[in-house]
Amino acid sequence: MGKFFGLSHLFTTVFLHCFANFMVVPAITDISMSALCPGKDECSLAIYLTGAQQVITGLGSMMVMPLVGYFSDTYGRKVMLTLPMTLSIFPSVILAYSRTKYFFYSYFVLSTLIAMASQGSVQFLALAYVADNVPESRRGAVFGIMSGIASSSFVLGNFSARFISTSATFQVSAAMGMISLVYMRVLLPESMMNKSMRSKDKETECLLEKTPAKKWHLFKTLPSLNDTLCLLRNSPTFAKVAIVAFFTNVADAGLMASLMYYLKAQFHYNKDQFADIMIISGVAGSISQLIFMPILTPLVGEEKLLSIGLFFNFVHIILYSIAWAPWVPYAAAMISSVVIFAMPCMRSIASKQIGPSEQGKAQGYVTGICSFANIVSPLAFSPLAALFLSNNAPFHFPGFSIMCSGLAAMIAFIQSITIRANPPVTTYVVENSDTLEP
Helix, strand or coil: CHHHHHHHHHHHHHHHHHHHHHCCHHHHHHHHHHHHCCCCCCCHHHHHHHHHHHHHHHHHHHHHHHHHHHHHHHHCHHHHHHHHHHHCHHHHHHHHHCCCHHHHHHHHHHHHHHHHHHCCHHHHHHHHHHHHHCCHHHHHHHHHHHHHHHHHHHHHHHHHHHHCCHHHHHHHHHHHHHHHHHHHHHHCCCCCCCHHHHHCCCCCCCHHHHCCCCCCHHHCCCCCHHHHHHHHHHCHHHHHHHHHHHHHHHHHHHHHHHHHHHHHHHHCCCHHHHHHHHHHHHHHHHHHHHHHHHHHHHHHCHHHHHHHHHHHHHHHHHHHHCCCCCCHHHHHHHCHHHHCCHHHHHHHHHHCCCCHHHHHHHHHHHHHHHHHHHHHHHHHHHHHHHHHCCCCCCCCCCCHHHHHHHHHHHHHHHHHCCCCCCCCCCCCCCCCHHHHCC
16 A cells, blocks of 8 residues: 555545445435335335436436546546535535425435536546556556445445434534545645646557547537547447446446335335445455455456456346345345456556546546436336335336346446457556655
8 A cells, every 4th residue: 555655635535525425325215215105115206216316317427427527637636526525515414404305305306416417526536536646557456446445435434324313424424525525625636647747648649639620619629429439439448348337337226226125125124224234345345445456456457357346246136136035135245345346447447548638538438428327227227116116016026126237237247258458548657656645
């Protein structure tokens, strides 16, 4: 970890921000059920609203994230981190004040609007920050460490939610969100590469420069659909990563849209049990990413590690779908120790196909593709989840929608096998890493 000490402020910022957001997750299902269907263990309205929120959020972030990536390449990562970190505080403030029906609806509307403009932005901007300051030979390992930091905050957040009251959970979340914002603004240095560093990048091929000139002068500098298509055409490896990202997020969004409602209906889980499952998953993922991934990445290679993670993602989703006893979801959560390899490997492979001046755009495009998956997935799986958890199911299989999302994970795994380690586009070496020292 010593050689990554210069990124310590970034790691701390991500940890504090993710902690503030993750600690409220176990309580949301109970709050939703209490506000919409009090006294019931099954609520189709809550499932449909969750699915609608995913669709609306995905539609907004699909359009906004490439813009955020573009502006981060132009104006700096720190500037663009400020907006999502500020906006994310307000939904927690609402539920910290009250969790009655109308306050829940206010929270639902506000959190949806904010997520449209910011969901996933902190994570991909942090990855672009890493790509600015870490050479390619170590980038996969550091991406894994970054994901491990987020997983650690996931564990601590859920552990906190397990032992404090619901009202206190949202109060602490709002306070930690403010602390993370202040910490980032005061201590995190800007990471944009200066002109002298970019001038050394003589052999770098900027793929987006191949994009045809835009017709309207007003928007000629902004990313467009043509930019994305050009990037996919000129980098077959990036195109394959995009397909993997899409189907992986279809599977994950389908799982998350119905898993908690499925566990509540099937095994009468509550907030504490949801938190227990998330803690197990987070601990397993944190250990893997912080300890094993930096060791395995140079030995196995990012492409193989990606395929391994995606295969076990399929296995753990299927295991959830056929859970026959309350302990089975706990066993499935343990598989996260391997599943967690997939996302940082995928992001690192994409990063290495892009020039240093395009890291924000590239990570923004991948996030936009993931957001598109978050539109498709709820449209397909939320109605299935509501149907098979109701009394009108065509046959008894409460986890049917989860099993279908597992098939999307299998498609992602099959596509990942075709990814080969092509020579990266970038050839630069970061020389001024000392400037990042705290």
